[in-house]
Amino acid sequence: MSDASNATSAGGCTKRRTALSEAEVEALVRGICFKTGPPRTLGVEVEWLVQELRQPRLPVSPERLEAAYAALRTLPLRSALTVEPGGQLELSSTPAASLMECVESVSADLDAVRAVLREDGLRIVGAGQDPWRPPRRFLREPRYDAMERCLDRTGPAGRAMMCTSASVQVCLDAGHEEPGPLGHGRRWWLSHQLGAVLVAAFANSPLALGSPTGWRSTRQSLWTDIGTGRAGGPPLDVEPRRAWARHVLDAPVMCVRQDSGPWDVPEDGLTFREWIRSGAPRPPTREDLEYHLTTLFPPVRPRGHLELRMIDAQPGDDGWIVPLAVTAALFDDPEAAETAYRAVKPLAERTRSLPAPHNPLWADAARDGMTDPELREVALVCFSAALDALPRLGASQEVVGAVAAYLDRYVSRGRCPADDLLDSLRGTGTDRPAHGTSHGTSYGKDLRT
Template identity: 45%
Template sequence: MVMSPELDQGTVLGDEAAARGHLARICFKTGPPTLTGVELEWTVHDAADPTRPVDRERLREALGRHCPVTLDPTSPGDELRHGSAVTVEPGGQVEISTPPRPSVAALLAATEADLAELRALLDTAGLVLGLSGMDRWRPPRPVVETPRYRAMRGVFDRHGPAGRTMMYSTAGLQVCLDAGEPDQVGQRWAAAHAVGPPLLAAFATADRHAGRRTGWASARMAAWLAIEPARTRPVWSPGRADPDPAAAWAGYALAAPLLCVRGDGPDWTPPAGVTFADWLAGALPRPPTTDDLEYHVSTLFPPVRPRGYLELRYLDAQPGREWTVPVAVLAALFADPATTRDALAAAAPVADRWHAAARHGLADRPLATTAATLFDLALAALPGLGLPAGRHDQTHRAIRRRRAAAERGHR
């Protein structure tokens, strides 16, 4: 396959050792853990009739100069006023990705301002953001078509309908945390995974889809879990914990099947079952490059993904301003090594309960008990975030409400 000339071809990778070394350099950048970022995604609906499809042209007009090039190749793709980038996902979901901030207070304030700007843009077009991690009203339907998304759909279709559900109907909340100093990375990596099931359970919002109850607390996570385990399963778990996160991630990435192989035509569908390790061994007509490897890891979707920082991908979208609560909880749990250690110790016994968290939420007793403990740890660490008094009090009350819900869940 010939690479499109506008694609950066990078350096040819000669073998697995070169690929592993490149991944270690780019995926775990160590240093003081000072920055926090967030990515917020929502389904988008007609304000008068949430069941009505919203087409790409309506989204393009609403977003104007902030429209991503996937919708309008001529758009400047301007950031929002406080620096958030706007993207549109395959089903028309809108996402904003913030720059990392050195204080949680600054992150929350800037993100709320950009979110207000986004809401105003959509409001002029009679559009509103959804309130949950799943499209409550409409069945899966493509809105944005690109070679990447077509290849993604084709590969996911080999495993059933869950891929289309994920692509076109789900909305998530991602929190981005520094990997930390070299001696902290292992603990932060393990804790980021371990707290996932109890926090997924506590913040599950995706129980309805296309006008009906799904039987899941988080049908969004259920869709992810059903797609392709080699691409979506957690990298870390207590039973297969690797003391070297970079080595574990490299093994995961190289063993994962290709989702697409970029070229200069419209069809990027890869041969079935070919992994990146197979590509390194000569399975495709040309050898892979560092750019191919970086693109490949962008097609892997575990609950925690290293991108130089740790991207925590397991939370459902939250209604209204509630997105600030899980951001504050996670920032508090990772604010100092002692709290992170205690969070890991509390959550390790339930670290494999992803399926139970998606299915039952806080109705699962071990998850509810652990969530309550994590909320206690977050409340104790909250003053260390340095939030303004009003924001601190508001966040403290919100976490206490979540803790009370967890208490009710495990009785």
């Protein structure tokens, strides 16, 4: 390997680094991104829009956000607290040994966060896309300046994704080496096929600037618009480690970090493989590779574990618990995993050999939600399997009841939370609570006990 000259880490600390070869990148990606073993831990990342408590359609000033986040950083939270470019709030759990440990830990942190924000006249709201406000960037950092310049080249979707979207991301162990329902190859395939069902069942972003967009998950449509290199997954007919390593090498470089000043954004769609071969403007290093991995946004991102990124943020204080519980049950309970695998196999015909999310199955899921008959049928099977599995995973009666209520309220009726928002906008809602409030006791605070 050749020496790279005086490259600088993201934190600004200058140190000597070494450049990488293509073979070294493949080896590093295989080792970094798929750490196999029996599934034992679970995690969740919950993103929230931050709104004025009494006038939610008004923008929150940067000064108020800064003051609120400064107060939140003093809290003794177990979850990591971060801020997204548009000021969205994210809590990332530590790896939990069980579903209930994850639920209870994050719920306690959210209670503390809400209390602090309430004192400042603010609240957090679960929606996949801000229904009222245009994109406005809160964070001014070289990383996000470069990201914005890069994503602007493919249209407005990038800015909306950065500044007005929010999600529930479920993190699962990659799985062990052996074949079967808990093997990493099966879990990788299932996450992409079942992912479309999760998009449809939990779609919760049908509006932008106060009007319907034509999508039940506008957030998912934004990811699709960003493009295959940045926000697409690799083909599923190739061994996962090899497929992902190739994808990483052939994905476009978002930016080249600099010691000072703005970061360079390549003009010609430079891929990481081409950067290695050219060595210009400087040879890429392991630190550049690790940063490059953070600039890829596929629906399932391997980070040692599997990060499922396709679920819209959910309404209600505790709405996030249902997709977490359903996903955990369908992946970590062998019987439920086998049922889900068999249920989604017929859906593979609708991918037409195109990786997620750039295929008709994912587009139909984002646009139609549970009104798609085949997706609804598969969701009914999967939610029922999850309900059977949750007691085996130690889920409380309240969590099981919340999943059952969601199945009855939405999936069984061919609906998703986006339909509540659309009904509210049209004035046709009757027996449904206002969007953003708790959905009965199943979504109330007693869910966490």
